[in-house]
Amino acid sequence: MRIGVPTESRVGESRVAATAETVKKLVQQGHQVTLQAGAGLKASQPDGAYEEAGAQIGDIHAAFDADIVLKVRAPSTEEVPRMRQGAILVGMLGRLDQTNSELLAQVGVTAFSLEAAPRTTRAQSMDVLSSQANIAGYKAVLIAAQHYKRFLPMLMTAAGTVKAARVLVLGAGVAGLQAIATAKRLGAVIEASDVRPGVKEQVESLGAKFLDVSLLTDEEREIAKGVGGYARPMPSDWLRRQATLVHERAKQADIIITTALIPGQKAPVLLPEEAVMEMKPGSIVVDLAAADGGNCPLTVADEVVERHGVTLIGHTNLASMVAADASALYARNVLSFLTILLNSNDARVLNMEDDIVKACLVSHDGRVRDAQS
Template sequence: MHIGIPQETRVGETRVAATPETVKKYVAQGHHVTVQSGAGVRASVPDGAYEAVGARIGTMAEALGAELVLKVRAPDDAELAQMKRGATLVGMLNPFDTENNVRMAATGITAFALEAAPRTTRAQSMDVLSSQANIAGYKAVLVAAHHYQRFMPMLMTAAGTVKAARVLILGAGVAGLQAIATAKRLGAVIEASDVRPAVKEQIESLGAKFVDVPFFTDEEREIAQGVGGYARPMPADWMKRQAELVHQRALQADIVITTALIPGRKAPTLLHEATVQEMKPGSVVVDLAAAQGGNCPLTVADEVVERHGVILVGHTNLASMVAADASALYARNVFDFLKLVLDKEAKLTVNLEDDIVAACLMCAGGELTRAN
């Protein structure tokens, strides 16, 4: 099969969907791989590295004209126009974007959105959300440290003692847990909160204190268990109690990192403007939910702004700031997913009885296969 690896065209997207490591495996399986010239440069992979493992360097049209196209982000109209009817596309295609799904279906391609894979043990090796969120959580702490005008660790010097930074992390999924681990390595004092009580042990094992919001009803306890590894929207009474507790902790914090996301929904508000108004001057908020409306209403997507003396960071693609490793992990996710849809003769086989394949399939034969 002819596999194409185009360069990502979205502004700020530095990742690439295949690395020399995975291209070498595709070539060994008998595939022909065309990599657009410059596709990996922003991820520290020159064209020569792809050529050394058997890929051919070509144009965008040649990469997008392949039978199987591997991308990081969903194609725009110009890219879709260069894809062949009947071709297969694999990438992070935003499965909740109905308009995009309709556009892809209209071109007659078969498209798989890897973010839609179920959060099961079998799907872990192809879980792009986890692999990229892990990087985002790490980078969020480094970005916060960059904007924070004091040391992170406690330092005892001849000129006096510097207190350790206090970090509050809201949401303890993959990104939040990595943020805890990274902030701990930098010597910060950390507190973390999450809807799901089951993550308390994980939070404490990484050296953070769990901010516990009590549950008053069985309904609250049930909802808090989440579904598919994600949190669910909590009742208003619990959200009010959480907001009060977060408000108190945020006033003591130097850095707040928010990571709460609910697939297909606007991000929940965890840090209100009234709280930001009372935070310490020079405090830093890194909002990992900026692309979905933000966990703080003052966050501006893709911008760093100052409000009420607090710096709010709204980067929407933190993983691209660590492009080399982000690409390496993503490329492995893609490679493992393709094992499910390519048979021994290297032909596309869509087995809808496979729960992972069925969940990721967005469109085929000109028809939508996913209802949002």
């Protein structure tokens, strides 16, 4: 198969969908790989490294005129027509972006959105959400430390003792757990909250205190289990109790990192304006849900703003700020997906009945697949 890797055109996107490591493996499998010149430069992947791995370097036309096009983000409306009918597109396409999905279907592209891969053991190697969230959680702490006007660790000096910063992490998924681990390495005192009581052991194993909100009803206990590794919306009474606890702990925090997302829905509000107003002057909030409405209503997507003496950071693509490692992990995710997508005996025959492949399918045969099916 002819595989093309274009340069990412979205503003601020520094990642690339294939690295020299994965290109070498694709070439060894018998595929012809063509990258747009400079596609990997922002991810520390020079054209020469790709050529040494067996790839060809071409222009944007060569990268899009392939049997399989590998992308990080969805192609723009100007890029979609560059793909030919019957081509395969693999990337993080925005599973619920109906307009983009319809455009891909009109061109006749068979598109797969890797965000939709199920949270199963078999699909772990292609779980792009986890690989990129892991990086976002790490980077969130470093960005918070950059904006925070004090030390994170406790320091004992001749001039006196500096207290350790208090970090509050809201949401203990992949990003939240990595944020806890990173903040711990930097010497902060950490607390964390999550709707799923089952993550308490993980939180505490990383050295953080878990803020436990009691589950009072069978309904609360059932919903708290989550589904497919994701949190579910909790009942209003539980949310009220959690909000009260978070509000109290927020007043003591120096840095708050919010990571809560619910697939297909606007991000839940975990840090209302009233809580921000009572935070200490100079405190920092890094809102990893900024792209989905934010866990704090004061957050502005892709901006750093100050409200009530608190700095709110709304970067929506933290993984791209660590482009080299983010690309390395993402490219391996893509390679794992291609391994199950393409038949080992005849790559032209797709394994469309595979459960992971079906879950990721966005468009095929000129039709958009229902995101709920």
